[in-house]
Amino acid sequence: MLKDSRSLHAPELIRxxxxxxxxQGLGPKSARRAALQLLKKRDTLMxxxxxxxLSAADKVKTCNICGNLDTSDPCTICTNETRDEGILCVIxxxxxxxxxxxxxxxxxxxxxxxxxxxxxxxxxxxxxxxPKLISRIEQGQIKEVVLALAATVDGxxxxxxxxxxxxxxxxxxxxxxxxxxIGGELDNIDEGTLLLALKSRLAV
Amino acid sequence: MLKDSRSLHAPELIRxxxxxxxxQGLGPKSARRAALQLLKKRDTLMxxxxxxxLSAADKVKTCNICGNLDTSDPCTICTNETRDEGILCVIxxxxxxxxxxxxxxxxxxxxxxxxxxxxxxxxxxxxxxxPKLISRIEQGQIKEVVLALAATVDGxxxxxxxxxxxxxxxxxxxxxxxxxxIGGELDNIDEGTLLLALKSRLAV
Numbered sequence: 001m002l003k004d005s006r007s008l009h010a011p012e013l014i015r016x017x018x019x020x021x022x023x024q025g026l027g028p029k030s031a032r033r034a035a036l037q038l039l040k041k042r043d044t045l046m047x048x049x050x051x052x053x054l055s056a057a058d059k060v061k062t063c064n065i066c067g068n069l070d071t072s073d074p075c076t077i078c079t080n081e082t083r084d085e086g087i088l089c090v091i092x093x094x095x096x097x098x099x100x101x102x103x104x105x106x107x108x109x110x111x112x113x114x115x116x117x118x119x120x121x122x123x124x125x126x127x128x129x130x131p132k133l134i135s136r137i138e139q140g141q142i143k144e145v146v147l148a149l150a151a152t153v154d155g156x157x158x159x160x161x162x163x164x165x166x167x168x169x170x171x172x173x174x175x176x177x178x179x180x181x182i183g184g185e186l187d188n189i190d191e192g193t194l195l196l197a198l199k200s201r202l203a204v
Numbered sequence: 205m206l207k208d209s210r211s212l213h214a215p216e217l218i219r220x221x222x223x224x225x226x227x228q229g230l231g232p233k234s235a236r237r238a239a240l241q242l243l244k245k246r247d248t249l250m251x252x253x254x255x256x257x258l259s260a261a262d263k264v265k266t267c268n269i270c271g272n273l274d275t276s277d278p279c280t281i282c283t284n285e286t287r288d289e290g291i292l293c294v295i296x297x298x299x300x301x302x303x304x305x306x307x308x309x310x311x312x313x314x315x316x317x318x319x320x321x322x323x324x325x326x327x328x329x330x331x332x333x334x335p336k337l338i339s340r341i342e343q344g345q346i347k348e349v350v351l352a353l354a355a356t357v358d359g360x361x362x363x364x365x366x367x368x369x370x371x372x373x374x375x376x377x378x379x380x381x382x383x384x385x386i387g388g389e390l391d392n393i394d395e396g397t398l399l400l401a402l403k404s405r406l407a408v
Binding site: 010011013015016018019020022023024025026030033034035036037038039042045047050051052053054055056057059060069071072076093094 | 214215216217227229238242246251253255258263264280
């Protein structure tokens with residue numbers, strides 16, 4: 001990438017392409033295409049994007065209570081009194097919170113761990129917000145904790161760890177159900193999920 | 205996308221995600237992921253990207269001679285006196301120029317059409333820089349025009365049109381060769397290219 005873009009001569013272009021290529025989802029080639037697209041749409045796309053990035057960098061904060069990203073701290077979900085304080089949904093990252101909010105239907109509060117336990121990457125309980133989660137639970141308002149973590153090795157072991165830690169706290173601990181996704185065709189589902197869905201079959 | 209991101213509440217976040225989702229190569233989902241990644245790396249990635257975008261929007265210009273993007277107009281290629289004025293490489297877009305410069309080896313000048321003729325999209329000779337290209341050729345310095353356009357329907361018909369227009373100009377008009385890409389395996393090449401490569405086979 002460095003060598004490639006140096007031959008373009010203009011330092012502003014090099015800087016633009018290199019910065020774009022570090023954005024998740026873009027590589028060196030798509031960064032060059034994106035740079036070209038932006039330069040063709042300077043007023044309708046490029047300047048608004050630059051402004052949006054700098055303004056969000058200044059104004060978006062991490063909520064000190066739940067870890068959500070918002071312009072206010074505490075965030076609008078934490079300060080929303082119509083939401084149920086008694087049910088806490090524990091998620092790995094802010095995009096999981098966004099996914100629940102898009103889906104709608106959950107009216108409790110959230111707690112963003114900021115990652116998952118991972119022996120391989122050396123992520124332990126203190127790297128995530130687990131001590132803070134426990135002290136929040138110990139304040140006594142929460143009746144149920146929903147462990148809404150991915151059904152991956154790290155997600156399942158983090159769920160398992162949290163379930164053990166929370167076992168002594170006299171609250172209900174639940175996890176998301178596993179099974180067939182809505183609209184999922186049987187022959188597109190992996191065997192593990194299919195067998196699990198069979199094992200956890202329900203009477204109709 | 206609009207409905208989705210409105211539920212996130214913070215207008216700066218909505219604006220960021222919507223602007224990112226318009227960047228070529230990113231969609232609504234990858235824009236949300238990119239926004240999250242940027243917000244996690246505010247000083248190392250997010251602010252430098254915002255600055256790079258705004259600074260490039262202000263400083264990068266389109267070269268009035270060839271259509272290249274550069275901070276100077278005429279661009280560094282057009283003003284480079286060590287490059288051969290006699291050979292002009294006609295390309296559809298600036299990323300094709302970048303591709304040639306990365307490949308190295310071409311020491312002539314360029315002319316960026318800014319697109320390809322397309323009956324379907326209603327792009328005619330005057331929408332591209334073709335009249336300007338012809339007046340540049342009529343200045344008499346150019347001995348050879350290389351039509352370096354894509355081997356697609358629009359690319360081939362633009363090449364054909366230009367070859368006809370330039371036939372009367374007393375200059376050599378060439379095009380890129382077609383055939384097997386270097387490193388290309390025979391069974392990965394489409395049948396059309398394979399037959400063409402056979403038809404244009406060379407003695408060894």
